Amino acid sequence: MEKPASIYTLNFVLLCVSNFLFSASFSMIIPELPDYLASLGGKEYIGYIIALFTLTAALSRPFSGKLTDHIGRIPVMAFGSLVCFLCGGLYPIIHTVQGFLFLRFLHGMSTGTKPTATAAYVADIIPENRRGEAQGGLGIFTATGMSIGPAIGSYLASEIGLQEMFWISSVFALLSILILLRMKETLPKSMKSKLSGKLFKIGWSDVFEPTILPVFWIMLFVSFSSGVVVTLMPDISKIIGWHNKGLYFTIYTISSIVVRIFFSKTSDKYGRIPVLLYSALVLAAAMFLMVLAPSPLTVITSAILFGFAWGFNTPTLAAWTTDLANKNHMGRAMATMYIALELGIGLGALFAGQVYQGFAKNIPLPFLMSGILAIIAFISLLKYRHKLA
Secondary structure (H helix, E strand, O other): OOOOOOOOOHHHHHHHHHHHHHHHHHHOOHHHHHHHHHHOOOHHHOOHHHHHHHHHHHHHHHHHHHHHHHOOHHHHHHHHHHHHHHHHHHHHHOOOHHHHHHHHHHHHHHHHHHHHHHHHHHHHHOOHHHHHHHHHHHHHHHHHHHHHHHHHHHHHHHHOOHHHHHHHHHHHHHHHHHHHOOOOOOOOHHHOOOOOHHHHOOOHHHHOOHHHHHHHHHHHHHHHHHHHHHHHHHHHHHHOOOOOOOHHHHHHHHHHHHHHHHHOOHHHHHOHHHHHHHHHHHHHHHHHHOOOOOOHHHHHHHHHHHHHHHHHHHHHHHHHHHHHOOHHHHHHHHHHHHHHHHHHHHHHHHHHHHHHOOOHHHOHHHHHHHHHHHHHHHHHHHHHHHHHO
8 A cells, every 4th residue: 555645744844833933922921921910910810811812812713714714824824923923022011900901802813813724724735534643743833832831931030031031922923923934825816815804894604613513512611621720720830839830831731742642643543522532531530630639749640631631632623623614614614613712711711710819729619610511521522422323
């Protein structure tokens, strides 16, 4: 038999490197934002750090999906990195709580645009029977950026200063844009439209792709946990005596990278739903573990399990989206999937922030809720599999 061609073409490798830099850029600042907001007098708004970011990301998705399908994948990816570049440079000059929250709102447009176009680009250049593998490969670079970013951010903030950390995050985003300029556009010329005002007129058909409804609900349920983790983990790290508030993120991301390296082909071989059933149970275990009193052992174990769950979840849900989507509306399908992601993260962050309020005794409840929603995802997947049988 003829050996299948490698999926790791120049365009795919460049896309992976760009995603690494982009992920590192916006994740680099996350562990330091709660203390930064507190220094401005906004400790009670900690839940809004992620909630506002994901709200704008979700609101941006219908526009990014439509623009991805009409003007091209690369321009939309470049815009997302450009937002990161500009916002990173603006944080140091913002000195009010209101200004900070507004900037977080604007910053969310970055992840509301680039990942949508990135996922559509992957669907364009990768054969259908290898999409799980490709999403896993891309995810390694993305996850590495998200792992290295928080650790680098905390180190830079403590060693050279918070202002310099923000500026370096901008440099990462700029490099992400420059790499995109070397890539070839994949949207066929026959499908392209000129940029005009009508492309920004959004109807319900531009917001939601009904063919991927199963993906939407599963992503919504499981992503709630990410909002809880991102919101509470910096303070939990301080409670257990960790000086680097990005350490949890490093551990869980390394765990997810291990999964992507060794099991990226699993959903291509065994199917999307069996893999998601497994990952939902692992995610539930990671969240229920955090209901216990936090200690280095429980936090590390939870981080490893959390990484395993998302190492399977992210590429499998993305591949399932491309399986179910209308091929002429791939951007819209990816936008719908990411709307669910952002809604889940935003709701999780908002819930965690409102419950926590700076009191350690309130930490278990958001994690308990996250575990329950992971179990609901598991039950939903079982019902969907039975329906297909």
